[in-house]
Structures are given as structure tokens and as C-alpha cells.
Amino acid sequence: MPGRQSVDAVIVGAGFSGLYQLYRLRELGLSTRVFEAGDGVGGTWYWNRYPGARCDITSLAYSYSFSPELEQEWEWTEKYPTQTEVLRYLNHVAQRFDLLRDISLGARVVSALWDDTTARWTVTTDAGEQVDAQFVIMATGVLSAFKLPEVPGLDRYRGRTHHTARWGTDEVRFDGLRVAVIGTGSSGIQCIPLIAEQAADLTVFQRTANFSTPAGNRPLDPAQVAEMKGSYRAYREAQRTSWYGVPAEPPTELALSVPGRERLATYEAGWAKGEIVGLISCYADILIDPAANESAAEFARSKIRAVVTDPELAEALSPRTFPIGTKRLCLDTGYYETFNQPHVHLVDLRETPLVEFTPVGLRTTDREFEFDAIVFATGFDAMTGALNAINVRGRDGVSLAEEWAAGPRTYLGIAIAGFPNLFTVTGPLSPSVLSNMIVSIEQHVEWISDCVAHVRSAGSAAIEATPEAEAGWVQHVAEVGSVTLFPRADSWYMGANVPGKARVFLPYIGGVGTYRQICDEIAADNYRGFTLRAAGEPAHT
Ligand code: FAD
Ligand code: N01
Numbered sequence: 321m322p323g324r325q326s327v328d329a330v331i332v333g334a335g336f337s338g339l340y341q342l343y344r345l346r347e348l349g350l351s352t353r354v355f356e357a358g359d360g361v362g363g364t365w366y367w368n369r370y371p372g373a374r375c376d377i378t379s380l381a382y383s384y385s386f387s388p389e390l391e392q393e394w395e396w397t398e399k400y401p402t403q404t405e406v407l408r409y410l411n412h413v414a415q416r417f418d419l420l421r422d423i424s425l426g427a428r429v430v431s432a433l434w435d436d437t438t439a440r441w442t443v444t445t446d447a448g449e450q451v452d453a454q455f456v457i458m459a460t461g462v463l464s465a466f467k468l469p470e471v472p473g474l475d476r477y478r479g480r481t482h483h484t485a486r487w488g489t490d491e492v493r494f495d496g497l498r499v500a501v502i503g504t505g506s507s508g509i510q511c512i513p514l515i516a517e518q519a520a521d522l523t524v525f526q527r528t529a530n531f532s533t534p535a536g537n538r539p540l541d542p543a544q545v546a547e548m549k550g551s552y553r554a555y556r557e558a559q560r561t562s563w564y565g566v567p568a569e570p571p572t573e574l575a576l577s578v579p580g581r582e583r584l585a586t587y588e589a590g591w592a593k594g595e596i597v598g599l600i601s602c603y604a605d606i607l608i609d610p611a612a613n614e615s616a617a618e619f620a621r622s623k624i625r626a627v628v629t630d631p632e633l634a635e636a637l638s639p640r641t642f643p644i645g646t647k648r649l650c651l652d653t654g655y656y657e658t659f660n661q662p663h664v665h666l667v668d669l670r671e672t673p674l675v676e677f678t679p680v681g682l683r684t685t686d687r688e689f690e691f692d693a694i695v696f697a698t699g700f701d702a703m704t705g706a707l708n709a710i711n712v713r714g715r716d717g718v719s720l721a722e723e724w725a726a727g728p729r730t731y732l733g734i735a736i737a738g739f740p741n742l743f744t745v746t747g748p749l750s751p752s753v754l755s756n757m758i759v760s761i762e763q764h765v766e767w768i769s770d771c772v773a774h775v776r777s778a779g780s781a782a783i784e785a786t787p788e789a790e791a792g793w794v795q796h797v798a799e800v801g802s803v804t805l806f807p808r809a810d811s812w813y814m815g816a817n818v819p820g821k822a823r824v825f826l827p828y829i830g831g832v833g834t835y836r837q838i839c840d841e842i843a844a845d846n847y848r849g850f851t852l853r854a855a856g857e858p859a860h861t
Contacts, residue, residue, distance in 0.1 A: 327351045327373075329455040329772070332429045332710070335363015336746040337459035337761045339410065340384065342419050343565040348776075353451055354419075355443070361414045361800040363461050365407040369487035370507060370697075371514035373403035376651040377756045379540070380548045381566050383409065385556040385762060390416065391548055397638035400537045400651070424449075432456050434740065439781035439853065441741065454773055454781075458707055459745045461646055462753055465705025469698050470503055470819055472771075473677035480693040484511060485700065494518040500682065502674075503697030506528050506650045511697060513654040516664050519637060521691060524659075527669040528810070529639040529733035531620050534648035536594030560763070561833040565756030568601065575603035575612035587619040607645050607804050617644040627656040636668050642809035648753070681832040702812040703826040704728050704749045714739035716785045727815070727824030731785035731793050732839055734764060740784035740853070741775075745770045749797045751835050753813070756826045763832070767839050774847065777840050781854040789849025 329345050331338045334356035345352045379396035394409060401409075414420050428446040435442065441456045466485035468474065474481075482492060484507040499519040502510055504526045516522045548555065558567035559691040574774045575583060575761050583603075590602040599620060621638040628634035637656065657744040658664055672686035681690040701708075704724060712720035713736050723729065723738065730736050733750025734743055745764045752760055775783045801807060806825055810816035814823055828835060842848045 323450065324450045326355065327353050327451055327453050329353075329457060330355065330429075330432075330441065330451055330453040331457045331459050332443075333363060333459035333461055333464075333706075334358075334361040334414075334423050334425075335411065335459065335461055335464075335766065336374075336384075336758055338363070338423075338457075338460070339413055339417075339419055340386065340461055340762060340765045341457050341745065341768070342422055343386070343417050344765055345772070346422075348769060350455075350772070352422055353453070355427040355429045355445055356422040356423055356425050356691055356803065358428050360407075360411070361420070361423065361425070362410040362646070362738060364405045365403055365410060367464070367466075367487070368485050368507070369403055369489070370482070370484040370511045371492075372510035373487075373507070374398075374537070375400050375406060376506070376511065377566065377758075378595075379405070380545070381555075382406075384413065384758060385559070387417075387553075388552065396540055396545070398537060398539055400535055401826070429710055431713070432742070433713045433717075434715060434742075436705065436715050436740075438857075439740070450522075452476065455520070455741045455743070456748070457743045457745065457768060458710075460706035462703045462706075462746055462748075462757075463700045465701040465709055467698055467701050467705075467818060468696055469674060470773075471674045471676055471682075473682075476679050476680070477677045478679050479681070479691055483696040483698070484508070485528070496520045497692040498690065499523070499693045499695065500525060500689065500790070501690045501695045501697055503699060504528070505697060505699050506648060508697035508698070509650045509652045509655045509823065513557065513652070513658045516658045516661060519661050519663070521665075523665045523667060524693070525667045525669055525674065528641060528646065528647070529637050530650055531617070531639050531644050532597060532652040532655050533591060533596070533620075533623075534594055535591075535651040537653060538602070541619045548559065559756065559759050560836060562759075563831040563833065564597065564751075565674075565759030565832050566597075566756060566812055568597075569840050571601055571604045573603055574605045575609070583615065584619070585743075587616065590618070591623065594651065596649045596651055597645075600649070607806070610643065610805065613643040613645070613694075613805055620644055624656055629660050633659055633666060636778050642811070643805040646804075646806045646809035647811040647813070648675040648800065699812060699817055701818045701821070702815075703752065704815075704821075707744065707747070712739070712742070713744070716797070716861065727822035729790055729794050731790040732842070733828060734839075735783075735785040735790075735850070736766065737787040737790040740810050748826045749793060750828050751830070751832045752827050754829055755832045759770075759832055763829055763839070767843065770843060771847065775852065779854060779855055780795050780852040781855040781857065783847065783850050784853070785850055792849075797828045798825065799826065800830050804829055808837055 328350035329352045379401040400772040432443045433442045498521045502525040586602045590598040600606045616655040672684040675683045708721040728748035730749045733836045815821035
């Protein structure tokens with residue numbers, strides 16, 4: 321059994337969040353250990369190696385801003401970088417800033433227990449290693465706990481299986497095979513065209529049709545890169561104050577206030593940008609007013625009909641069950657075109673639901689299918705899954721997972737009442753997945769680092785969110801969300817993709833600029849809503 325180490329801080333996870341958090345805590349002079357379940361750094365970009373995996377935020381925007389030198393020396397090659405390129409970037413960052421020496425790979429944290437007497441956490445890994453630390457920072461990822469379909473019999477299936485979020489490092493090919501893909505979210509929509517290129521026969525099992533825009537990916541123009549590199553500082557500042565981490569003029573017009581012909585032209589221009597928010601940011605009310613939303617949704621459906629030659633198939637691929645934008649929008653390269661190929665088939669699981677897996681394939685309520693390989697593109701237990709998978713216990717042994725049974729409760733998505741000195745990077749009830757996540761990650765890491773420095777310079781043992789401040793934030797997040805159409809969708813934003821999960825709008829939709837201002841004001845106001853416990857002060861009663 322390895323010995324017990326004592327450090328200032330433990331960070332769980334070594335993706336964009338964990339790497340930068342380590343960098344910042346080192347700057348503060350804290351001794352820090354990072355535990356990462358994967359055998360390499362990179363998080364999302366380490367695990368999701370499926371064909372076609374790439375970013376849907378442009379490379380020049382989806383990158384760290386904390387080091388101007390890094391910004392200048394790194395060369396992105398495409399508008400939307402591939403998984404390989406982002407992973408290469410993160411490995412470069414880990415090496416360039418000498419981060420690897422404090423990171424334990426292949427080490428999954430199984431518990432984090434708070435001792436109120438010593439005001440320290442004990443963190444235990446799956447190998448039984450224990451570390452005690454003043455601070456624990458969960459950089460466990462909002463889309464890292466993957467999920468399989470909740471259908472019996474998978475253990476009996478004898479063919480190959482792959483999950484998009486656990487693709488593995490060996491090359492996977494589908495030449496000449498009969499392949500199933502289950503799931504048509506961003507991962508499915510990205511991998512289906514490439515799997516179709518190899519498979520002899522491909523059947524796509526769709527539970528909910530999704531909205532997707534052609535990405536218009538292309539090599540980056542060196543002149544555009546040079547221009548960005550010349551003005552990066554101003555661009556980064558604009559990112560920080562923007563709505564979703566990519567600078568853009570906010571729309572002011574209402575969709576139905578303009579003549580139909582003009583609206584269509586605006587939608588065409590938005591669509592042609594090849595950006596996830598290209599269409600929904602055409603007008604100010606698309607995520608608020610059902611009729612405005614429907615005008616944009618119908619425009620997107622017309623694009624599907626223009627590509628898919630079989631009208632019935634086009635209709636089956638057309639989303640009808642949720643407002644556009646309230647499930648994560650997708651960017652694709654040739655997704656709808658793929659369905660015009662004779663060896664590609666669609667099964668609508670709303671008409672004929674999945675019943676079970678069999679030794680040779682699967683069965684729906686309609687018939688049995690045989691496959692050589694099944695690809696699961698079935699997504700994640702988003703935002704809370706990776707946190708709840710760890711036995712986190714705060715004051716009085718209270719379990720985080722139990723505290724959150726009716727939905728997560730946090731202060732700012734960063735801190736939790738009853739769990740002192742514990743921080744969550746891009747945690748539930750922060751902008752997180754409704755933003756360019758690198759902007760949100762950097763903001764959280766910097767805020768957490770400042771908070772840790774504040775605790776230490778005050779000579780305090782612990783900082784903790786008050787239940788009142790937490791309750792106020794939970795209410796504010798719900799109120800802001802309820803003004804939008806998001807609660808109408810059965811989305812992972814609402815926890816609806818995981819049976820039994822509480823239905824709560826998990827991210828904060830106030831916008832990254834506004835949210836940053838709130839966080840900064842709270843810090844400037846002597847960490848309003850937090851209590852500090854002096855070193856040597858008796859344990860909380
Ligand atoms: P992650 O990258 O998820 O890293 C968390 C790490 O924590 C993982 O490596 C995991 O193994 C580790 N971990 C979790 N639990 C434990 C434990 N108990 N013990 C030890 N280690 C643990 N966002 C965007 O803004 N734009 C995009 O274009 C975009 N594309 C995406 C594409 C895909 C395929 C996916 C899945 C997500 C995408 N995202 C995108 C969201 C993406 O997750 C974030 O942008 C970002 O990479 C998150 O970084 P992170 O470090 O917070 O989390
Ligand atoms: O997961 P998803 P994902 N039976 O949850 C279906 C980011 N990302 O991995 O919609 C049958 O979106 C499920 O159906 P339904 C991005 O934020 C970005 O694709 O729940 N089907 C859905 O169709 C994204 O949103 C990129 O009814 C089942 C699919 O599986 C997030 O990660 C690329 C099922 C899951 O879609 C998650 O994306 C990839 C069941 N039991 C990911 N369970 C970029 O492009 C689930 N499904 C940047």
C-alpha cells in the first residue's frame with residue numbers, strides 16, 4: 321500500500337481545467353497533486369477519439385489565453401481542430417509548463433472525505449493511495465461520465481462494441497462490416513459519415529432527430545492567423561465579456577418583427593457562417609419566444625429537405641419535439657448527405673423502441689437486426705455524473721450525491737455549502753456548457769486560485785459557501801432559465817437523458833460576461849456569501 325502524502329491541494333482531472341489549475345496553484349506556491357483516471361492528459365480530447373471528432377468552436381478561440389507566448393508559438397491548422405490536434409496542443413501545454421511531474425495518470429479518485437477537526441480532505445484513489453489536502457478542486461469534466469443505452473442484454477452481444485467517449489488508442493476500422501450506430505447527438509452526427517465510408521451496411525438508430533448545420537470546415541488562412549496573433553489580447557478581453565465566450569454583436573431585432581423575405585435572408589446568412597449559434601443568434605428572441613423559435617426551426621428543417629432526397633426520410637430526420645437550440649446544436653460534415661447512400665438506413669426509435677441486445681445484434685419492437693459492430697454514441701451523465709461517481713463527503717459525513725439527489729445545489733457553480741475548501745471547475749449552475757468552455761474554465765480556475773490565495777493570506781483554515789448564498793444562487797439560475805425555452809426540451813442540459821435524474825436546468829444562461837462580473841463582485845465584496853474559518857478555530861457546530 322503506497323504511503324500517505326500531505327499536500328496543499330489535490331486536483332481531480334487533467335483536461336483543460338486540471339492542467340491550468342495546476343499551473344495557477346504552482347504559481348501561488350502550493351504543493352499540488354493531480355489525479356487523472358486516463359493514461360494520458362487531455363480529458364475530453366484524450367477519451368473521445370472516434371472518427372470525425374473535432375471541436376465546434378473555432379481553434380483560435382478554443383485555446384488558452386493565459387500565456388501570450390503559447391498563443392504566439394502554437395500553430396492551429398484548421399477552422400475547427402480535430403481531436404488529434406487539440407490533444408497534441410494539450411500535451412504540448414503539459415510539457416511546456418512542466419506540469420507532468422505533479423500528475424498521476426491511470427489514477428481514479430474514488431473518495432474525498434472532509435475532516436472538520438483538522439479542516440482537511442482525505443482523497444483516496446482506486447489503487448488505495450491516500451493523500452490529505454487543505455483544498456480539493458474537482459476538474460472532473462462536465463461531459464466525462466459516459467452512458468450506455470438503458471436496454472438489457474448488452475453482456476450477451478458477441479460482436480464488437482465501441483463507445484464514442486471510450487474509443488481507445490488502437491485504430492478501429494469497419495471495412496466490409498454491418499454496423500449499428502445508436503445515438504444522433506454531436507458525437508453520432510460527427511462519426512456517422514466516416515463510418516459510412518467504411519461499412520458495408522450502416523444502420524443509424526435515432527431516438528431524437530437533431531438540428532445540425534454544415535461546419536464549413538477548412539484549413540486556416542495564414543493571413544487570418546497572423547491578424548489574430550497581432551490582436552489576440554483585445555480578442556481575449558472581448559471573449560471574457562461576451563455572451564458565450566466568442567465575441568459577437570448581440571442581436572437586437574425580434575424574428576417576427578421583420579418581413580418574411582428579410583428574415584429568410586438573415587437566416588441564410590447565419591446558416592452560412594457554419595457556427596453552432598449561426599442560426600439561433602440571428603434574432604434576440606429565438607431562445608425565448610416559441611413562434612420566433614419555430615421560424616428558425618422550420619428554416620433548419622428546410623435545409624434537411626433540400627439535401628435528403630427521400631421526403632419520408634427527410635421528415636424522419638427533421639426535429640419536431642423540442643425548440644431549436646434547446647438541445648445542443650450540432651455542426652457536421654456531410655451528415656444528411658450520408659443518408660442518401662443506399663447502404664445507410666435510419667431506424668426511428670420513437671416508432672419502434674429498442675427492446676434488447678441479442679447475441680448477434682439487437683431487437684426493436686418491430687424486428688431483429690444482426691450487426692458485426694455496434695457503436696454507442698449515447699452521450700453522458702452530464703455536469704453531475706463525474707462528481708457523483710466519487711464518494712464525496714463534507715461536514716458531518718454528508719454525501720454530495722445524496723445532497724444532490726433532487727438536483728445540484730451550488731453557489732456560483734464553484735462552491736457547495738457543507739463542503740468547505742472544495743471547488744468545482746465549470747460546475748453545475750455556472751455557464752459552463754453554454755459557452756466556449758475554455759473561456760469559462762479559465763475564469764473559474766482564476767477565481768478559485770484567487771480565493772485560495774485569499775484564504776491563505778488571511779491565515780484561515782477553510783472557506784465555505786453559506787446555505788443562504790447557495791439557495792439564492794440556485795433560485796437565480798432557475799429563474800433566468802425559466803424565461804427561456806430550454807426547460808421544454810428533454811435534453812442533457814435538463815438531466816432528461818439519464819433515467820431517474822432530477823429534472824433541473826443544469827447550466828446558468830446569464831452569459832459569461834455577466835456571470836464573470838457577478839463572481840468578481842462577490843470576491844471584491846470580501847467573498848460575500850462565504851464564511852472563513854480561522855486556523856485553530858473549533859470545528860463547525
Ligand atoms: P475534461 O476534459 O472532461 O477532463 C476531465 C478529466 O477528469 C478526464 O480526463 C477524466 O478522466 C478525469 N476524471 C473524472 N473523474 C475522475 C476521477 N474520479 N478520478 C480521476 N480523474 C477523473 N466544449 C467547447 O466549448 N467547444 C467544443 O467544441 C467542444 N467539443 C467537445 C467535443 C466532445 C467530443 C466532447 C465530449 C466535449 C466537447 N466540449 C466542447 C466540452 C469539453 O468537455 C470542454 O470543452 C473541455 O474539454 C472540458 O475540459 P475539462 O478539463 O473541464 O474536462
Ligand atoms: O451525446 P448526446 P453526445 N436509446 O447526449 C441517444 C459535446 N460534444 O456524445 O436525444 C436510444 O448529445 C440520445 O437520444 P435523446 C456537446 O456538448 C461536442 O453526442 O436522448 N438512444 C442522443 O441522440 C454534446 O452535446 C462535439 O433522445 C439513446 C444520443 O444518444 C455533448 O458533448 C462532439 C439512448 C446522445 O447524444 C454530448 O454529445 C461531441 C437510449 N437508451 C460531443 N440514450 C462537437 O462537435 C441516449 N441515446 C464539438
